[in-house]
Amino acid sequence: MSVSSATNLAQPLQLNNAAATPRSNDMPSLLLPPKASSFLGSTRKFRPTSLSHSSAHRRSAVVAVSEAVKKKKVQASSNLLITKEEGLELYEDMVLGRSFEDMCAQMYYRGKMFGFVHLYNGQEAVSTGFIKLTKKEDSVVSTYRDHVHSLSKGVPAREVMSELFGKATGCCRGQGGSMHMFSKEYNVLGGFAFIGEGIPVATGAAFSSKYRREVMKQADCDHVTLAFFGDGTANNGQFFECLNMAALWKLPIIFVVENNLWAIGMSHLRATSDPEIWKKGPAFGMPGVHVDGMDVLKVREVAKEAIGRARRGEGPTLVECETYRFRGHSLADPDELRDPAEKAHYAARDPITALKKYILENNLATEQDLKAIHKKIDELVEDAVEFADESPLPPRSQLLENVFADPKGFGIGPDGSYRCEDPKFTQGTAHV
Amino acid sequence: MGLSRFGGLVKGLGVARRRPFATSTSSSSSTAAGGGTIVRGTGSKSLNLYSAINQALHIALETDPRSYVFGEDVSFGGVFRCTTGLADRFGNQRVFNTPLCEQGIVGFGIGLAAMGNRAVAEIQFADYIFPAFDQIVNEAAKFRYRSGNQFNCGGLTIRAPYGAVGHGGHYHSQSPEAFFCHAPGLKVVIPRSPLQAKGLLLSCIRDPNPVVFFEPKWLYRLSVEEVPEHDYMLPLSEAEVIREGTDITLVGWGAQLSIMEQACKEAEKDGISCELIDLRTLLPWDKDTVEASVRKTGRLLISHEAPVTAGFGAEISASIVERCFLRLEAPVARVCGLDTPFPLIFEPFYMPTKNKILDAIKSTVNF
Numbered sequence: 038m039s040v041s042s043a044t045n046l047a048q049p050l051q052l053n054n055a056a057a058t059p060r061s062n063d064m065p066s067l068l069l070p071p072k073a074s075s076f077l078g079s080t081r082k083f084r085p086t087s088l089s090h091s092s093a094h095r096r097s098a099v100v101a102v103s104e105a106v107k108k109k110k111v112q113a114s115s116n117l118l119i120t121k122e123e124g125l126e127l128y129e130d131m132v133l134g135r136s137f138e139d140m141c142a143q144m145y146y147r148g149k150m151f152g153f154v155h156l157y158n159g160q161e162a163v164s165t166g167f168i169k170l171t172k173k174e175d176s177v178v179s180t181y182r183d184h185v186h187s188l189s190k191g192v193p194a195r196e197v198m199s200e201l202f203g204k205a206t207g208c209c210r211g212q213g214g215s216m217h218m219f220s221k222e223y224n225v226l227g228g229f230a231f232i233g234e235g236i237p238v239a240t241g242a243a244f245s246s247k248y249r250r251e252v253m254k255q256a257d258c259d260h261v262t263l264a265f266f267g268d269g270t271a272n273n274g275q276f277f278e279c280l281n282m283a284a285l286w287k288l289p290i291i292f293v294v295e296n297n298l299w300a301i302g303m304s305h306l307r308a309t310s311d312p313e314i315w316k317k318g319p320a321f322g323m324p325g326v327h328v329d330g331m332d333v334l335k336v337r338e339v340a341k342e343a344i345g346r347a348r349r350g351e352g353p354t355l356v357e358c359e360t361y362r363f364r365g366h367s368l369a370d371p372d373e374l375r376d377p378a379e380k381a382h383y384a385a386r387d388p389i390t391a392l393k394k395y396i397l398e399n400n401l402a403t404e405q406d407l408k409a410i411h412k413k414i415d416e417l418v419e420d421a422v423e424f425a426d427e428s429p430l431p432p433r434s435q436l437l438e439n440v441f442a443d444p445k446g447f448g449i450g451p452d453g454s455y456r457c458e459d460p461k462f463t464q465g466t467a468h469v
Numbered sequence: 470m471g472l473s474r475f476g477g478l479v480k481g482l483g484v485a486r487r488r489p490f491a492t493s494t495s496s497s498s499s500t501a502a503g504g505g506t507i508v509r510g511t512g513s514k515s516l517n518l519y520s521a522i523n524q525a526l527h528i529a530l531e532t533d534p535r536s537y538v539f540g541e542d543v544s545f546g547g548v549f550r551c552t553t554g555l556a557d558r559f560g561n562q563r564v565f566n567t568p569l570c571e572q573g574i575v576g577f578g579i580g581l582a583a584m585g586n587r588a589v590a591e592i593q594f595a596d597y598i599f600p601a602f603d604q605i606v607n608e609a610a611k612f613r614y615r616s617g618n619q620f621n622c623g624g625l626t627i628r629a630p631y632g633a634v635g636h637g638g639h640y641h642s643q644s645p646e647a648f649f650c651h652a653p654g655l656k657v658v659i660p661r662s663p664l665q666a667k668g669l670l671l672s673c674i675r676d677p678n679p680v681v682f683f684e685p686k687w688l689y690r691l692s693v694e695e696v697p698e699h700d701y702m703l704p705l706s707e708a709e710v711i712r713e714g715t716d717i718t719l720v721g722w723g724a725q726l727s728i729m730e731q732a733c734k735e736a737e738k739d740g741i742s743c744e745l746i747d748l749r750t751l752l753p754w755d756k757d758t759v760e761a762s763v764r765k766t767g768r769l770l771i772s773h774e775a776p777v778t779a780g781f782g783a784e785i786s787a788s789i790v791e792r793c794f795l796r797l798e799a800p801v802a803r804v805c806g807l808d809t810p811f812p813l814i815f816e817p818f819y820m821p822t823k824n825k826i827l828d829a830i831k832s833t834v835n836f
Contacts, residue, residue: 151636152813203814214638214813230640231597232569272568274600300569302542308568374545436815440808447808 117399118334124392124401127333129410130169131161131389134185136411136418137194138364141184141201144422145368150201153230154215157185159331159363162388163295164189166336167263170344176224176246176262178239181216182295182362183228186265191223198421204428211431212439224260232266233275236292239264240279243290247350261289261347269300271314277321280355284322287352291343292318294357295330301366302374318355330358331386334395361386513697519689521663521696522551522628525670526589528700530559533587536624536674538564540574540591548593549630549689575601575627579609579679582622587674595631595683596640602648609679610654623677628670630686631659632724633774633820637686638813644723644775644806649681650752650784656680657751658705659722663694668703669749676705685724692727708755710762714744716834717768720759720785722748725772725821732826741834751781759785760792767798768833772821777805799836802829 119127138156145154157164160182168177168189179186187197192208200207201215208220209228217228226242229235243262250258270276271294283290294314298305306312318325324346328339336358343354361383365372396402437447516524530536538555544566546553556564567574571592578588592598598605605627613621633642649657656678660666666684673680711726712733721729726747733743744762748754763769769789771782786801804821812819 152638153636153641211814212812216638216640230638269569273570274572300541301548302545303566303568308566431814433815433818436807436812436818437809440810 117401118338119401121401124396125406125410127165127169127337128389128392128396128407129414130165130189131333131392132410132414133188133194133417134161134164135389136414137184137188137197137421140198140418140422142364142368144201149426150203150215152214152216153181153367153369154201155180155182155367156364157182157362159383159387160295160297160360161185162333162336162392163265163293163330163358163360165388166333167265167291167293167340167344170337170340171261171263173222174224174260176226176239176242176260178226178235178242178262178264179218179228180232180235180266180270181228181230182267183216183218183225187218187220187223187225187228190220190225192218192220192225194417194421195424196220198418198425199428202425202428203430204425205431205435206424206428210435212435232270233273236264236266236270236275236279239290240283240288243283243288243347243353244286246289247286250350259289259348259350261291261344263291263293265293265295267300268294268296268298268305268314269303269308270294271296271317272309277317280317280321280323280353283353287350289347289350290353291340291347292353292355294355295360296357297360297362298379299362299366299375301370313357315355315357323353323355325355325357327357327359330360331383331388331391333388333392363387513695515693516663516696517688517690517693518660518663518666518684519549519551521667521694522670522684523553523555524696524698525667525674526552526555527558529587529589529671529674530555530563532700535585536563536587536589537581538589538591539567539578540628541569541593542566543591547591549686551628551684551689552591571597571599571601572604575604575625576608578625578627579604579612579622582609582624582679583612583620585624587624588626589674590625590627592627592629594641594686595629595645596643598627598629598645601627605649605655605679605681606652610652612654612679614654621677622679625679626670626674626676626682627680628682628684630689631683632685632687633811633816634687635816636813637811637816639811642811642816644683644773646681646683646722646751646773647775647779647781650781654679655752656705657683658749659683659685659751660749661685661723661726661747662688662692664696665703665747665749667696668701669705671700672702672705675702680705683723687724688727703749706750706753706755708749708758709747710744710758711747712743712745714742714766716742716766717770717830718744718746718759718762718766719770719772719826719830720746720748720782721772722751723774725774728821728823729772729826732823732830735823735827736830739831741830743830748785754785756788756792759789763789763793764796767796768836769797770802770804770826770829770833772804772826774806774821776808777803778808780805799833802833804829 135158138158141150141154141156144150164185168186173191177186177190184197188194196206196208197218200209200211200213200218203211203214205211208218213219213228216230219225219227226238227235239262246258246260246262249255280292296305296314300308313327315325315327326339329335339356343356346352346354363384393407396407397404526538530538538552542548543552543564544556544561552564574590578590581588592601609622609625631644646657646659649655656676658669658673658680660669670682673682712730719729719733726745729745733745736743744766746759746762771785773780773782782803782805786803789801790797804826806821807819809819
């Protein structure tokens with residue numbers, strides 16, 4: 038079965054004919070060409086995935102990449118998508134993400150952390166759905182909204198919190214801050230303040246994994262790379278350049294678009310000629326998939342397939358996750374522009390509540406189990422805050438480290454010793 | 470009132486000349502950040518920097534029907550509120566949001582300008598200007614030159630908030646002015662206060678050359694001044710002596726000037742009389758004013774937030790040494806940011822603070 042699906046995917050698929058898309062139920066107008074004046078972007082209205090689907094329908098509305106998975110969907114209404122352990126793991130990860138971000142907001146308003154902090158509330162299903170299927174050696178490249186990606190990947194909450202507080206025990210030794218979470222151990226390649234900057238980096242990481250497998254003959258090296266970015270980034274040149282390169286060289290990378298409809302204050306619909314980002318995949322020769330990003334199980338199904346493809350060497354996939362951020366763009370954003378009805382619509386589809394419902398309805402676990410998870414996470418987050426509070430700030434001598442590979446790149450001072458070793462050096466002006 | 474139409478009678482202005490068309494109604498001197506001698510005002514209001522810039526943009530759009538303001542998030546007012554009210558007043562055909570592609574924004578602006586429009590492109594943070602660097606340096610700066618003056622993109626003005634803000638970190642605090650000063654064909658202008666910003670911005674928009682206008686983001690709310698409500702312009706390529714002195718000349722721009730001013734006041738207590746110059750236009754910069762001042766004092770200190778190596782201070786230092794070598798009593802001092810990427814947690818150590826400047830003043834004077 039997997040062989041036939043592999044050959045099916047070799048050409049760019051005419052994926053997602055109208056009947057299969059979740060939004061097509063109430064929107065035949067999507068297929069009409071846009072009206073003449075598209076000065077302000079697309080004239081198409083965005084109809085978010087309807088709330089009225091029952092859970093069985095929800096599962097079958099996943100637009101999957103391969104026929105194999107599609108077939109499975111039709112029969113699967115009686116099988117559960119996850120086991121108890123998996124369910125609890127997913128639940129715990131999402132709750133960790135949510136609690137951590139809420140604690141970040143508290144700490145920010147208390148002045149313990151500063152700078153520009155961007156929170157991920159509401160989008161946990163995407164992070165959990167994808168990253169929980171990865172191995173430790175797989176790489177993740179994120180954006181400035183990267184706390185939860187790092188946590189899902191396995192970076193300890195203590196390290197992330199310390200990094201946010203700017204302490205020396207943070208994952209980047211306090212030098213990166215909120216927007217630049219890196220972890221060599223867990224292969225988190227950052228944390229990029231600049232939109233789209235991470236995508237070429239992810240493309241390079243994917244290339245290196247493919248190279249190791251095919252040229253250096255490390256047959257077990259099937260590491261994939263996940264590149265996360267937003268809807269605004271899908272209009273940026275770097276994105277298109279990398280789609281081309283990834284498809285051209287069949288790199289093991291998955292481009293995950295977290296389409297939360299807003300780029301600070303700019304609505305995706307008014308900024309994009311064709312707001313359906315998944316369509317950009319086939320234009321470059323890779324499958325493009327749209328999935329409901331508020332439902333972790335759907336995301337997980339799509340992720341399984343996309344990651345499987347990449348591991349088998351079949352090339353990249355573009356996955357558009359329709360999701361929503363419950364808070365403003367950053368903690369400094371008053372979030373006045375978004376329609377309260379839209380916010381309410383998505384708040385009702387909170388991924389954590391949805392998964393909880395699924396777990397309880399299918400008797401995968403009890404309320405006790407879930408409460409225990411909440412308690413555990415609360416303690417974990419509190420512990421992280423305490424740890425961060427008690428950690429020391431980086432010493433001043435760290436200021437000149439890591440600029441060059443050799444901090445002695447700052448040369449020799451007038452007294453004959455290395456400049457970087459002179460404590461007075463950082464008081465004056467540090468010349469190269 | 471010198472409302473110079475774009476492409477109007479601007480005699481004798483070549484790229485080589487530093488003094489621009491002097492159509493401004495102001496005598497440019499305002500001797501301190503507070504007072505102003507901008508003439509012929511009906512009234513003035515106390516405004517902060519973003520409001521002054523907002524006023525300038527309103528006036529620019531009012532006076533030229535073929536001017537446009539665009540960039541990321543400008544319609545609701547922008548992340549710093551500089552463009553509030555413009556979309557409502559002038560319509561979204563003239564004030565509009567662009568997608569998130571700086572290269573596209575600037576390139577598109579060059580195209581608009583080449584067809585005779587005034588394009589005011591906003592780059593959300595100066596740190597994000599680098600994707601557009603290619604378009605600015607390779608296209609905007611060279612357009613007139615390589616088309617033999619058939620086309621030009623003088624109508625292009627790029628506005629970007631630059632500089633440290635206390636918590637910006639690597640990508641919300643950079644000062645990239647030096648990169649642009651290295652491209653002949655461009656002008657680079659940096660205001661220090663609301664009154665200056667309004668006048669300079671209007672001059673930049675109406676100047677027949679592409680201009681990069683850096684706004685010190687730290688001062689958006691902090692700097693408040695009486696700003697005349699009418700349309701006025703301040704001359705480009707003219708530096709301003711904002712504090713007279715006899716012992717040492719200090720040169721700076723933007724937000725750094727307020728730090729330097731504090732250092733000057735402290736130095737005064739030690740009997741050192743400092744002359745402080747605001748360069749205002751970095752490219753082409755007013756060498757004559759700085760030279761005259763150094764001839765008076767014999768010492769020079771330059772301060773800027775950008776890293777010291779190859780910052781714009783290096784250009785000033787080299788030029789002044791060429792011109793005033795025998796007059797100089799001490800080496801030219803540069804008190805600038807360290808040669809590291811702009812740090813997050815270490816920002817207070819990185820910045821050229823008042824104490825660092827004070828130390829340098831003293832050691833220069835006592836050389």
